[in-house]
Amino acid sequence: MSRAELIEMAKHSLAHARAGTIDQEPDVMQIPASNYFDQQRWQLEMDRIFKRVPLMLAMSCEIPEPGDYKAMEAVGVPVLISRGQDHQIHAFVNMCSHRGAVIMDEGTGNTHRFTCPYHAWSYDQKGALIGVFAPGDFGAIDRSCYGLKALPVAERAGMIWVTLDPHSQLDIDVFLSGYDSLLNQFGFADWHMFEQRIVAGPNWKIAYDGYMDLYHLPILHKETFGPQMPCQALYYAWGPHQRVSSPDPRLALLVEQPEDEWSDDVLLGGVWTIFPHISIATFEGGGRSVMISQLFPGTTPQESFTVQNYLMARAPDENQARQAREQFDLLKYVVEEEDYATGLKQQRALMTGIRDHVLFGRNEGGGHRFHRWLDRIIETEDADLNELFASAAPNQALSAG
Ligand code: FES
Ligand SMILES: [Fe+2]
Structure with missing residues (x-):
């Protein structure tokens, strides 16, 4: 089914490429400039978006084996993700039930029990409290009430x-919203984590807007990616998640072949975003590597940081590793020195308050949809969240024709 959807998108893209058109939004959209720096707005985004919607925090290939774990902080919450002996994934707050110490240091590893560094209470891979140091001295507690918070x-x-x-x-x-069945076409479960890097940036939405924006590519990146990059975008949405690609005339070459021979690399091109803070960038010709960016808000509205994960379909040999590192260096440079350097100045300019709104053009549908979803989720009560996402039409661009 999802491959059929990929083929449908390729045909949609080719039709636009031949006609020289894109799907335009009905109008230019205004967004309050203060959305990018107002403390109250930012707090709402933390409390009602980041702390309520599922976040893609780890790749399966980071913790593939039973006993593997990943400890990290997400929006101030210490998180521990572990893979049990049965291969099932569990997630907990990485906080001890005794007096709240953080149990595992950030990073990945393999262990059969999680032992707190403060007084050595320990927990198994399913979060059960299995060890209390000097229990006779400590006194009786019901251990079943003091597992890790799942x-x-x-x-x-x-x-x-x-x-x-x-x-x-x-x-x-x-x-x-069914988006995972499309993402499943990459087969990431068997991929290889080549390297990870961290880049500091401006307000998380200033940074994230850029990942859905092809309009800037031939302009801001003229010295790096080159001016041949497309500036036209097509957006496909599954609930709040969006794929961004460009009308691609090269798809015409595919039409000569039977559909079941159309290559996945071509069908999966573009940028796949996962709401609210992930972007998966695919690379031309080398569809066997991607950069997955995880954007995290910092501790104030003016800052964010991005974890760049460079994944390869297979562990590279020496030569491939050198090429991959060169490409990753370039990507980091582009994001840090072009996108985020521009964003940090944009942030300061917006914070003067002199301009009361910013614009998203009829060609920037990704931004329209992203900002509309933020507002809708913020306004929705906990009890109504399932309904909100269930009511979103699948693959909106195609269903809208
Ligand atoms: S806080 Fe963890 S054992 Fe005391
Ligand atoms: Fe960019």
């Missing part, structure tokens, strides 16, 4: 989503 978690398409609210009733599959 977080909702799901592993789909070689990626792991965690919801930071332990009481969330939002169904992760409802939130994914």
